[in-house]
Each structure stands twice: as C-alpha cells, then as structure tokens.
Amino acid sequence: MGLSHSSNYHSSHVRSVVTSEPVIAETFPDLYPRLDILDFYGNETYRPQFDLFIQSYQSFYDHTYEDMRSYYQVSGIHGLPYTPYDGVTGGEHEYNNQSEWEKGRWGGYCHHGDVLFGPWHRPYMLLFESLLVKEAKRIALQYPDNEKEKYVEAAKQLRHPYWDWADEETLKGVPELFLTSEIEINTPQGKKKVKNPLQSYTLPVDLSHPLGEGHNPTDKPHYKVPSRRHVPFTPAGYPTIRYPNSNYEDQNDVLNRNVSVYVSTVFRPGLYQMFHISDYLHFSNHGVRSNNKQTANSLFPGHPSPLKVVGTSHFASIETVHDTLHLIVGGLGGHMAYADIAAFDPMFYFHHVNVDRLFALWQEVFPDSWIQQNIDLNGTFTEEMYTKIDEHTDLTPFRKTETEFWKSSDIRYIEKLGYTYPQVTMFKGQDPKTLQAYLLKLYKPDPYHRRRFFVKLTVESGKLIGPYAIRVFVDLKNATTQTPVTSPHFAGLVAMWRGTKHSHANNNTFVVGTVDITAAMERLGIRSQTYDVSQEVNDTTGLMNSTSIFDIDEDIKIVPVFLDGKGVSPKEAGVNMIEVFSFEHDKVDKNFLVENTGQYYGSKEF
Template sequence: MGAGPSSQISHVSDVASVSYASGVSTYNGKIVLTPYEEVEPRLDAWDFYDDTYQFDLFIQGYRAIQDRSYEDMKSFYQVSGIHGLPYTAYDGVTSHNTYKPSEWSHGRFGGYCHHGDVLFPSWHRPYVMLIEALIIEEAKLIAEKYPSNEKEKYVKAAKKLRHPYFDWAGEKAVNGLPEYFYKSELEINTPTGKNKIKNPLKSYTLPVDLSQPLAKGHNPNDKPHYIVPNTTYNPFTPKGYPTVRYPNPNYEDQYDLLNFNMSIYVNSVFKPSIYQMFQVDDYLHFSNHAVTSDDRQLPDSFSGHPTPTDTAGFAHFASVETPHDGFHLISGGLGGHMAYVDLTTFDPLFYFHHANVDRFLALWQAVYPNSWVPKNVAINGTFTDEMYSTVDEFWDLTPFRKSETEFWNSADVRDIEKLGYTYPELQKFKGKDPKELHNYLFELYKPDPHFGRRFFVKVTIAMGKLIGPYYIRVFVDLYNADAKTPVTSPHFAGLIAMWNSINNFQANSTSYIVGSVDITAAMERLGIRNVTHEYSEETNPITGELNSTAIFNVDKDITLVPVMLDGKGVTAKEAGVSNIEVYTFLHDKVNPNFLVKNSGELIGSKKF
C-alpha cells in the first residue's frame, strides 16, 4: 500500500489466497467488495423503468435489504450509516485515529465520507458499488424463484442489473423526479405473480432513533403539533418514522414543491454548473470545492500551488461537488433528509444521485484521461482519518474492503470497466476521439443557446461564518431583491449551495468555497447589453448620450441574497461572502479552462 492509514486500520488476520465471489461477499464475518464478472451499463432512471425485468428485480432487491435487521452489516441501515450518523464503526473498521465524540466541537466529521477534498468523487464510487452489489445479490436469489416460463429472462436481467442514476442536470429532470419515487406502493411482477409492494424508493422507515430530539414541537412524534424545524442542522427521526422530502406540518412529502424547484433549477443552476465542470481540465479543481490557503497543500505536489498570501486559495467554482451540493438541498428541502449531510443517505434517492455524480466523474475521466487524484489535504477528517490528513490516490477508502486485509483506494477504482460497470455515453463513444464525447456533453448540457459572449458572477465565501445548509441566490438588476423575491423572477440568475459538513470553523478560518453563476441568460431576458466597449451599443445614435444599459455596475446590478433552508434571509457578510467579481469572455478567444484561470475580462468586483 502507498501513503494512507492502512497501517492503522484494524484488520483480521492475513489469508494467503482467497477466491472471492463477484459483487459482495462475507469472509470471516467481514464484508468484501469485488468487481462484477461482466461489464454492464448503469441506466438512466427514466430508461430503467422501461426495462421491466430489471426494474422488478431491483425493487424487490431494494425492499429486501431495507427489510434486513438493522444490525446486519448488509442492511440498508448499516450501509446508510457509513456516510454520516450514527458515527459508529461499520463492519469493525476503526483506526488509531478513530473519531471521538469530543472532536465534533473542533470540526472533525464523524462519518466515513469525504467532502471538500480530492477523495470526494473516488470515495463515493465504492460506496455506490456496495449498495448496488447488495441489491444485485438479492436480485439473483429472487430471479431463481420465478416460474420456469419466466425464470430465464429474470436470471439474465439479474446478471445485467446495475444501480440506475438520476441525471438531475438532464432535460427530463425539468419535470422533477420520476413518478416511481413518490408512489406509496408499486405493482410489479414477483415470483408469485403481480403484486403491490411497499415502495422502497419513496422512503426508508428508521428502525432506531436517528439524531437527537429537538425542542418540543419540532419532532415528528410531536404530532399533531409538529412544526417543521427551522434549525439548520440534523432534524430528529424517531424509530418507526420514514425519511421525507419537503415535509409539511403533517410530516408528509410535498412533491409539488420538489418538482417545482427542479423545474426552476435544472436550467438556472444544474445545467450551467455541469457545462462549466466539463471545461475544467485538472482533477484538483474538478474534484471538490474546498481549499486551504496557508500552504498546507504541499508546495510542489501539483502545479499552480497558491502562495500563502493568496487568501482565497484555488477557485473550485466548477467542481463536480458544487452542483452535487445543490441537488442535495433542492431535493430535500427544509426538514427533508436529503438536505442534511449526516442524514442524507437514509433517503434512497441519495444513491440515484450519487450514481449520477459517479457518472459525471467517469465522463470527465474519459474527456481528461491523464488527470487523476493528486496529493492534497483532507481538512474535515472522517471516522478513521484525523483532520488535515495528507491524502493521495493510494489512501485507503475506508470502510470498503477489496480483500480481508486490504481496502480499496482511488487508484484501484480509476477504471470503472475493471469494476464491472459503465455508462451509456461511454458505450456510445468507446474507441472514439475524446473530443467527440466532449462536444456531445457540451451540447447535452448547454445552459442556453447563446454561445458568444458569456458573463459569470464569481463569489468567494469564507467557510464557517454561518452554519449551513443555505443558499446564496444571485439576482441581476434588482437592487432590492431579498429572501422573499421568488426564484421565478426574470432577475434570478442562479444560486450557490452551501451544504456544509463542517460544524465549527473558527471565525478567522482561511478555508473558502468559491462559487460561480452564469448570468448570461438573465441578462438576455432583461435586455442588458452583452457586449463590451462597443460604441454603437453604448450610445444613443440620435442624441449621442450614453445608454442606461451600457454600464454594468457590479455594486448595483448584482444582488446576493443568502437564504437559510427555512426561507429566512441573512446578509451577505453574515453568510461569509468576502468578494464578488464579474467576468466576461468569448468562448473561442480564451483558454477553455477559463473558470479556473480567470482568462476572461474582469468587469468589476465588490468586497464585503
């Protein structure tokens, strides 16, 4: 093993030679995750529904792992508990630096997951594989139980089965979630014929309490006097209560709100973010949105290292983690499990979301195959890793075992075909010039039809000034915009999501997130000039006077509105905003990596 905590992890005794089954297996009581025997594609959530045999097996397999005893390491509860709460060891995986509850107040995260560092994309890869493998394991057993006239088709479907993804930046996502995510029951063909079963994709009912009770009235078991909590951190879910999305005072899902928000944010937030992401050619900038600026990122380990005087550090405003955060907030809502880092995995939608994040990772790899995980600092820490650990591609991705004595690392999971799965776009462009895939992705996620001059607002946000999650909405040419201004306003350009997993950064922290919003479409809607320094555009041809729309004043024309999940507005300074800048550029006249390298023209800036 390379650099990593492997020497600290509690292992079982070494075994000279072991033959492992495909998918997931138990050896000496330990869970081992191994590649699938065949390479099969993970399907889009909409297309997956049309594959009847796979869908039937997937639903039954999902139901089966949810119905397992919560103490079983192959249960939905235990797998979901890997990510955040309940901050306990999964499958006995600990280390000399195992998380202690007292470290919470110092900012250390108590789950195994990585956020805000270079391992964010690669750590979640074996995580999705684990839940996928457990579902497939059940599906193969169920397939064998079908009557002889159906068995062959279901056995074949079980071999092809992979976890589907929900592309929240795709055109279909404007319609919201597929209907099968919010039906209480699903009618499917089972080994005993057509049956209605409790839908495992709508929610998961907690077998034990999750998190801690809040003030009286803000807990689900306080009904009929339940008040959706306005706290920003970890609602309480009592034993016997399900996960929810946008809960109302009756602790019921509000899919009208979820789907409405999707209809707004797909084009204003998600598409532009993914479009930007595929411009970034360096894994460091692609992988995550957090950075330190005090030279703890090891000076010569990668090019472009920031100097200690560069207070904002890198500008991770086109990373895959940025829109990822946004979907968590937009799909969960106030009080909804998806919106909270510690609780999010207990909503089955999480795994569809992260299958899509993994898809973006795989597509980005195909476009930029020579860039991978660099050495970097993992600020937050995890259940097994202390804060500020120096990590790289050989760092153990705990708690995912590839054998009884070894854990998967980022180098191991770099090639998804070797893991036994792929994605439709990779199949379509396999063996072709990566530029063809790149152009296809630009066309797929283009935010609007304007490919000439573009304008971006870049926002630098100090972490820890305000405990999240919260949004920073960006409005154009609406000086008095506030938290009550609807996102349906033509002045709304997009938002930056602050989905914090960091709970107690000091006020003088040097860690920042840098977010960006493409304001070009909003400018088009409002008739604001989209060229620079053109005399014909800046003056009235009759009077010779300067047109009112000719000057772009950042101070007056860009309004930032930070909003908590409960709708309460706070000031930009309270939200940690330290600086806003507006850049413009022509796509064919600047470096394609413009967002990282700021290769456009600076229109103006404002400090807070």
C-alpha cells in the same frame, strides 16, 4: 454538517459487534451499463431487471438493522450514527463524538471538501450495488420455471440506475418513480402492486436524538421543522422525508417546482462549466484553494487565491453542483439536505450514481488528469483533520479483500469494476474532444448565447451553522429572502451544503462558485454584447454611456438564505467577494476557466 451543540449526538442504537465475515465491496465478473432511470423504468426491454430491482430494494430494507449488509447499516456509513461500520475504526485516530466534534472533525466516513470526494463515493456505490444485485440473484431463482431463466439473466445484467437531474426532462420535475406510494411489478407470485421502496425508507431505530417540543415527527399534525442548527430527529418507525409539512408528509409539489427551476439556473450551467475544467484539483471538490502547489501557507491547492482579484478565472467543481442537488431535493427538514442523514433517503443513491457517471465522463474527457497529494481538511471517522491524502489512501470502510481496503488507484477505471455508462461506451476509443463537444452541447444552458456572463462568489466556509444557499438576482436591488426563485430576476445560487461553525474548523478556507446570469439578463433585456471601451464614449458629448457600464452594486444582488427561509447579510454568510465577467464559450481555449481570457467587469468585496 449542521450539527447541534450536543455531546449526545449519535443514535442511541450503535452498531453491534461484527460476528459475520467481513463485508467486501465486490466487483462484477461481467461488464454491463448503469442505465438512466428514465430509460430503465417503463421500458419493456428492462422490465425483468426493474421487477428485481424494486424487490431487491425492499429486501435490502427488510434485513435486521444489526446486519452489516442491511440498508440501515450501509446508509449509516456516510454520516450518522458515527460508529464503526463492519469493525472498521481509526485506531488511536478514531473519531470521538465529543472532543473531535468540538474541533470541527466530521464524524462520518465520507470525504467532502477534498480530492477524494469522487473516488470515495465510487466504492460506496459499488458496495451498495453489489449487495443489491446479490438480493436480485436470490429472488430470480424463486420465479417459476418458465420465467426463471429470463430473471436469472436479468439479475446478472442488473446495475443500479442513475438520475440525470440536469436532463431537460427534469424541467418537468422529479421522476414519478420517486414519488408514488405503490408500484406494479411481476413477482415470483405473479403481478401485484407493492409498496414503492424508492419513495422513502422507514427507520428501524432512532436516528439522531429528540429535539424540543414541536420539532419532532411525533408532534404531528403540529410538526415544525427544527432550527437549522439541528439535524432533524427521525424516530423509529418514521420514514425519510422531502420538504415535510406540519403533518410530516412530503410536499411533492414544492419539490417538483424547485427542482424544475434549478435545472436551467444551476444544474445545467454548473455541468457545462465543469466539463471545461481540465485540472483534477479544480474539478474534484469545493474545498480546494490558492494554487496548484502545497506549501506551508497553501495547504489546499486548486484555484486562484480568493483574497485577491484574479481577473476572469472561475471554477465549478463536481462537488459544488452535487451540493445544490442535496439542498433542492431535501428542502427544509428533508433528509437529503443534511449530510449527516442524507444517505437514508433512497434518492441519495440515484444521485450519487449520477455523480459517479459525471466523474467517469470527465475522466474520459481528461484521461491524463488525476489525484495529486492533498489535505483532508475536515477529517473523517477514521482520519484526523489535516491528514495528507493521495491516490493510495485507504477509502475506508470499503474492503477490497478481507485484509485490504479499496484505494483511488484501484477504482480509477470503472470497467475493471464491472460496470460502465451508456455515454462512456458510446464514445470509447474516440478523441476525448468529441465526447467533450457532445457533453457541452448536452448541458449547454441554452443554444442561443455564445457570450455568457457569470457572477463568481468567493465564500469563506465555516461562518454559519447549517446548510444554506447564496441566491443571485440580477437588476433587482431590493431582492430579499422572500423574493421567489421563479422571479425573472433570479439567476441561480451557490450551495453551502455542509455549513458548520467551529473555532478550529475550516480556518481560512473558501468555497468558490459561479452563477451563469446570461439567461436572466436576456429575460430582462439587459445588454449582453462584448464590453468594448472604444464604444463606451458618446461621440457627441464625449461622456461615457451610462447604460454601457456594468454596475455590480446596482445590477447584482446577493441574498444568502437558510432552508427555513431566514436570511443574513452576505458578510455574515461568509461572502468575501463577488466578481462579474463574460466569456465567448465557443471561441476561447477549452481551459478558459483557469485563464484570464474573458472580459472582466469588476468586483465587490464584503
């Protein structure tokens, strides 16, 4: 969470008492696709939808902040201000800002680090989308008679687009639509340039609380990003931000540079691994552990025990890749980098619609794998820590009706909700392996290397306060936090998005992530053929060929780094062990991620 040690943590403006009818996350009566933002923006076919989309976002913003259907209130569901949304509380189990935080309980409604990560965010996006479409339908009726029919139909078909941040187009950086301050659209009053609502959202009330002198946006032009121990303060009237400078302005050049670097080093390799994972527990989140059974000593099943060598098994969940995008888009001081305030940046919704898309595609590839009973380790606003959860757990605060909440069992099939995705439609009814082959080709980090090399990191959670990343460098023993990620030695990272430190939180639980180091090895000319012990002995001398041995101490450097650029040792960052292994992806069983079918090169403990 990255919380400060303050009991007065929530916004000074709590949600008002609900006086209107309950807010329901409504399904759509007709089925239409959520589109790629690169196809949606600038395509004349979807121009009427786009015109409505931009106006609807602004209209969403313009609702009074006390309105439960306002952007402020809906965004506040995820994290801050840690107060009831639409009257939904946990009763006697409701989050208490002081005592519960000290126990390590998460104060927002969102699920992270458990099997409901994907399912919980699905009705969240549905609620946001349904409210947005209602705005669009209202605006469509305001167009002149000669355009009204076209816009009414566009509103009917409108669904929230996604940003595929692992697409090769993202090598160029973030789509311009998120960066420009103005945009031209056709409104009911004709064509005009309007303020672009997708660039930022201006807070109507204070978010979080003021920090020390120099660390608040009001201190610009001498603004200094606060310590990682504190969630940044956003005063009323100030916008959300990405990579803020001393004048509290976006640094889009830094944003674009970082995003473009991580497309090939983290996003594509992460998804490539993810679409090999056939077990929901492995796929669903970054917080599972031990094995596939729940026992007194194994509350968080999902992957092999991090406390013993497990050969070549490895793991890349949808949440692990999701976490990295948050860190990379927000940057030091940016809203997206902090779970407590991320949902106030409009880019959050494009990101999470894409996460839902990846979830839906994975379901199509592995249709028989689904939620098993698990434990909510972190707790939420309505659920205590260590509560048992399953597909029948209420996904609060999202109402299905006035008296019922959505459950994972209700939202398993997206078509029943009134939306789909182009690639889901494209492969519907075909052999799941056909879709899997398409996705593996789509996200394969590069097309040239059948044998891929990985570094697997096992990281104890809860060791540090604040989001941080664990960078992996190849063949650069003196790499430091100052070594740029543009270095040819940089291979990728594992993101620790919700790093918190509480005496009782996240006890003995781990995050496991892998970094594909193949491309870095190729750039550096490091041998990448199969390890074969019969070829490692020099026939003349009878000695081992030193160039053939993968030395983890010499060849792999682990560099934990906070958003502010400061670093700590791997042990201080919770790194328990690193392992190196390889697979021939095009030959092994598709379930290779949980089987010892690759080549193991050893491990190092910290």
